[in-house]
Amino acid sequence: MNAAAAISTEQVWAWLAEVADPEIPVISVVDLGIVREVAVADDGACVVTITPTYSGCPAMQVIADAVTGALRERGIEQVELRTQLSPAWTTDWMSEEGKAKLKGYGIAPPAQQVIDISGLRRSASGAQDLAAGVRRGAVAKPTVVCPNCGSSHTENTSQFGSTPCKALYKCFDCREPFDYFKCH
Amino acid sequence: MDNKIAYLLRQGDNALILSQRLSELCGKGPALEEDMALTNVALDLLGQTRMWYSYAAELEGAGRDEDKLAYHRDAHDFKNCLLVEQKNGNYADTMMRQFYFDTWHYFFIGALTKCGDERIREIAEKSLKEVTYHLRRSGDLIVRMGDGTPVSHAKTQAAADQLWMYTGEFFKYDAVDEAMVAAGVAPASEPLRAQWLAHVSDIFGEATLTMPSPDAWMQKGGKQGVHSEHLGYLLAEMQFLQRAYPGSEW
Structure with missing residues (x-):
């Protein structure tokens, strides 16, 4: 127990940085921004x-088990997992390192946000902002760069991909289809 | 039942029943991209269902959890709007149901991000980005199908007309809804309806579709547990395992 008491939160963060996302194993749950807080009691x-990425993300339970498992393996017996909804997860929390790793893996990293919630909350005229958020053509399409050849001459072929967090694109230059990690 | 619990259950029921309808199309979508989209939207809605049910179950404190709420209740206990239980029909029917729902859902959830209940605000904030994506997608498809070939236009117009009578229920508030408005939780009906009509009108204009009359006669009953015949069949499939083997677990 004395050994456990000496563990720092930095150490726990470092351990969690080794816990891979079950669906995109090249990035960790820390890179993704899923781990919001770590506290170690005396x-x-x-x-x-x-925090969950998408409400229905089927990987969340696996992630929770992996986090608990990783800490137990290192001798921390009492692990408590808390789920926090607010502030809602956003791809902005993805680390630069995580984005680079995604690209190396063949997945284009997120290029903009789908809707800025913080703005909505601050704005007094929320109703108008809401209508603008879904007006056709009002929202600029993100420039998605092909992770294979670096060309931005790409096109969205499907708004959803193999998981809720991805969309499908194709590159007109290298002709390769690729996954795009949607902005959220 | 406490008004807030009843209100939370309605939101969960709407999301769950539509999610189940969309799941029926898994492996049967008209194209691979559509198949993936339908099931991913279903997954988002299922996740949202869990958040609504969990909060309702916590407030209720009667030992029911999200699974019991989904699997251990019969049709008259479900208080979803009639629109979401309507059958998938052809693809214009499926997407029109989705577009009508998404438009309401988007403005409704958007309003809830400012509501007086912190937990509901959190659920709404979490859902809003997903719902935004759903609505952009269904709106785009309505335009493509409406402003498409003569056949797709006719089918999309028929779907718009046929499902129209199920859209009044979103804005027809009963005692539970009114109590939630008074409590600073629910958005008032009229502004919400105006936003809904404006967006549907915009998209229909671009889709070259004729919007049915806002004053048309509207169906009701879902919020009171009086459903169309479709819900029983839907539940029979969704709840089969728990009915055949009560209490079974993975």
């Missing part, structure tokens, strides 16, 4: 706060 008990 008695060694560890509280990890995580």
Whole structure:
């Protein structure tokens, strides 16, 4: 128990940085921005706060188990996982390192946000902002760069891909189809 | 039942029943891209269902959890709007149901991000980005199908006309809705309806579709548990395992 008490939150963050996302194994749950907070009590008990990417993301349970498992393996017996909805997860929280790793893996990283919630909250005329958010053509299409050849001459072929967080694109230059990690 | 619990259950029921309808198309979508989109939208809605049900179950404190709420209730206990239980029909029917729902859902959830209940605000904030994406997609498809070939136009117009009578229920508030408006939780009906009509009108204009009359006669009953015959069949399939093997777990 004394050994556990000496563990720092930095150490826990470092361990969690090794926990891979189950669906995109090249990035960690820390790179993704899923882990929001780590707290270690004096008695060694560890509280990890995580946030879901998408409401129905089927990987969340696997991620929760992986986080708990990784800390237990390192000798932390008391691990508590808390789920926090607000502030809602956004791809802005993805680390630059994570984006680079995604690209290296063949997935184009997110290029903009789908809708800026913080603006909506601040604005007094929320109703108008809402209507603008879904007006056709009002929202500029993101420039998605092909992860294979670097060309921005690409086109969206499907708004959804193999997981809720991805869309499908194709590159007109190298002719390769690729996954795009949607902005969220 | 407490008004807030009833209100939360309605939101969960709307999301769950539409999610189940869309799931029926898994592996049967008209194109691979559509198949993936339908099931991913279904997944988002299922995730949102869990958030609504969990909060309702916590407030209720009667030992029911999200699974019991989904699998251990019969048709009259579900208070979803009639629109979401309507059958998938042809693809114009499926997408028109989605577009009508998404438009309401988007403005409704958007309003809830400012509501007086912190937990509901959190659920709404979490859902809004997903719902925005859903509406942009269904709006685009309505334009493509409406402003498409003569056949796709005719089918899309028929779907618009046929499903129209199920859209009044979103804005026909009963005692539960009114209590939630008074409590600073629910958005008032009229502004919400104006936003809904304006967006549907915009998209229909671009889609060369004729919008049915806002004053048309509207169906009701879903919020009171009086459903069309379709819901029973839907539940029979969704709840089969729990009915055949009560309490079974993965």
